[in-house]
Amino acid sequence: MTDSVFQRGRALLRTRRVAALVSLVAAVVVVHGCVVGRLAGYATALQQAQAEPAPTRMQALYVRSMEPLTPVLPAAAELALAPSKAVASTAPAASSPAKFSHADVVAETQTDVPADGGDGPPAFLDPNMPPDEAASQASAPASASTSASASSSTAGGSSPGTGTGGPYQWPESTRVSFELTGNYRGPVSGSAQVEWVHDGGRYQVHLDVRVGLSVAPFMSRTMSSEGLITAQGLKPYRYDQLTKLPFREPSRSTLFIDADGVRLSNGTRRDALPGLQDTASQFVQLSWLLSTQAALSSPGGIIEVPLAMPRSVESFSYDVLGLEKLATPFGELEVLHVKPRREAVAGGDMTIEMWLAPQYRYLPMRVVIRQDAETFVDLMITKPPEV
Numbered sequence: 001m002t003d004s005v006f007q008r009g010r011a012l013l014r015t016r017r018v019a020a021l022v023s024l025v026a027a028v029v030v031v032h033g034c035v036v037g038r039l040a041g042y043a044t045a046l047q048q049a050q051a052e053p054a055p056t057r058m059q060a061l062y063v064r065s066m067e068p069l070t071p072v073l074p075a076a077a078e079l080a081l082a083p084s085k086a087v088a089s090t091a092p093a094a095s096s097p098a099k100f101s102h103a104d105v106v107a108e109t110q111t112d113v114p115a116d117g118g119d120g121p122p123a124f125l126d127p128n129m130p131p132d133e134a135a136s137q138a139s140a141p142a143s144a145s146t147s148a149s150a151s152s153s154t155a156g157g158s159s160p161g162t163g164t165g166g167p168y169q170w171p172e173s174t175r176v177s178f179e180l181t182g183n184y185r186g187p188v189s190g191s192a193q194v195e196w197v198h199d200g201g202r203y204q205v206h207l208d209v210r211v212g213l214s215v216a217p218f219m220s221r222t223m224s225s226e227g228l229i230t231a232q233g234l235k236p237y238r239y240d241q242l243t244k245l246p247f248r249e250p251s252r253s254t255l256f257i258d259a260d261g262v263r264l265s266n267g268t269r270r271d272a273l274p275g276l277q278d279t280a281s282q283f284v285q286l287s288w289l290l291s292t293q294a295a296l297s298s299p300g301g302i303i304e305v306p307l308a309m310p311r312s313v314e315s316f317s318y319d320v321l322g323l324e325k326l327a328t329p330f331g332e333l334e335v336l337h338v339k340p341r342r343e344a345v346a347g348g349d350m351t352i353e354m355w356l357a358p359q360y361r362y363l364p365m366r367v368v369i370r371q372d373a374e375t376f377v378d379l380m381i382t383k384p385p386e387v
Contacts, residue, residue, distance in 0.1 A: 052254070054240045055226050058197040058204050060173035062386035071291075071358035170229060170288075171361055172387045173197045178367070180211065182377035190217060192379045194364060196284050201229050205280040209369075209377060220244045225280035227257075232275065233288045239278035241265075241310060253310035262308045270313040273306035279350070282307060283364055286354070290336070290362040296320070297336050297358070309349045316351075317341040326355055326365055330384055333357050335365050344370035360385055 173196060180190040190211040197204045205225045212218035221243045227236035241253040253265035255278070262270045277285050282305055289303070290296050296303055299322030306315045321337040335355040344351040355366040367379040 054224065054242075054254075055204070055238065057206070057224070058173075058199060060175075060195075060197050062173075062175050064387060065384040066171075066174065066360055066387045068359040068384075069361065071294075071362075170198065171196065174363065175386045176363055177382050177386070178379035179382050180209065180377050180379055182211075182375075184211065184219070184375055184377075188212070188218070188377070190214070190377075192367075192377070194283055194367075198229060203227060203229050203234060203284075205234075205284050207280050207283070209379075211377070217244075218246065223280045225278045227281065234277065234281045234285045236276070236278050236281045236308070239280065239308065239310075241279070255308055255310060257308060262313050264308075264312070265310040270308075272308070273313065273315060276306045276308055276313070278308050279352070282352075283354075286338070286356065287362040290356065290358070299323075302341075303338070311349060324355065328365060328381055333359070333365060336362065344372050344376075 175196075176194045178192040178194075180188070180192050182188050188211045190209070191214055192207070192209045195204075195206045195208070197206075203226070207223040208220070209222075210217040210220045221241065224240045225234075225236045226238045227234055229235075237257050239255045239257075243251040245251075255265055256263045257272055257276060257278075260269070261272045262276070264270060286303075286305070295301075297320060299320055301320040303318045303320060304315050305318065307313070318338045318340055321339055323334045324337050326333050326335045335357050338354045338356060340351045340353060342351055351370045353368040353370070354364050356362040357365045363385055364379075365381045368376060369379070370376040
């Protein structure tokens with residue numbers, strides 16, 4: 001009797017061990033399948049990006065410095081000047097800040113007339129469609145609820161509040177050069193530039209960052225946006241981000257914005273938000289918004305800008321902290337301090353804090369890009385913008 005019970009106990013124990021082993025193997029297979037599936041998705045996205053090489057970079061010749069303008073600003077009593085701080089300032093003390101949605105702002109300047117020109121529509125448009133119709137489709141309103149008004153902002157169109165009292169003119173091809181300081185596992189230095197280039201109704205914006213010597217940088221990152229100039233400002237349809245580090249293969253992220261939404265760098269798709277921008281195009285889009293809508297520069301306000309980034313699509317909220325004095329190599333400037341509400345965290349998307357000069361079409365004079373609390377670069381303009 002005792003031997004029988006003992007044998008049954010051993011058999012039950014063996015059965016349980018076999019069941020546990022089978023469960024473990026099944027779990028490993030499932031996890032392995034998920035990992036392989038995810039890697040396959042990344043590989044497919046990489047193959048798609050490699051099959052669609054980065055657009056040829058537009059070239060421009062810069063021959064002179066940009067002439068400063070006399071901008072249109074809110075009432076002087078509303079603009080309290082404060083000294084510029086080295087890093088982030090505290091949030092404004094407004095109890096009920098005005099909130100400006102990017103979609104609402106572009107609706108106020110919307111017309112049905114697209115920007116003229118543009119050589120070659122983006123890939124998501126029908127290649128057999130006539131160029132004028134393609135440009136019109138690309139600049140169509142982002143949602144059916146937005147209503148047209150009398151102002152437009154085409155390449156040769158008009159918009160209010162440009163600083164000169166006349167029609168808004170998109171700036172000539174422009175380059176802004178910066179000195180770089182910051183921290184990446186220790187203090188770093190280098191250079192950077194923002195370049196805006198356009199040819200008729202098509203544009204490119206490039207943000208080039210180099211850490212170390214310009215001839216042999218320790219690290220470099222290029223963020224490039226390409227798209228169309230429309231009555232609602234910029235309409236990006238492609239964003240490329242290329243990062244180079246020593247002893248490593250270059251890392252590339254590419255996203256596409258088309259009529260169906262956004263294809264992220266890992267191949268997944270997200271819905272596109274009205275007025276969507278990317279990391280590079282937002283600099284020029286903010287310049288257009290603030291140049292055409294003087295009320296946006298009122299201290300205490302919030303500007304919401306929807307952004308497509310390599311890993312996500314979401315709306316970023318920027319606090320308008322007001323005008324500050326910024327010392328530059330070519331004199332002291334009054335700049336508008338715009339700070340993201342979100343804090344940068346490790347593993348997340350970058351945050352960008354900006355000091356924009358009204359007299360230079362609200363182009364950035366200083367930019368702080370944060371990857372996390374300890375990793376950042378601080379870009380300070382070195383000379384007037386070149387055109």
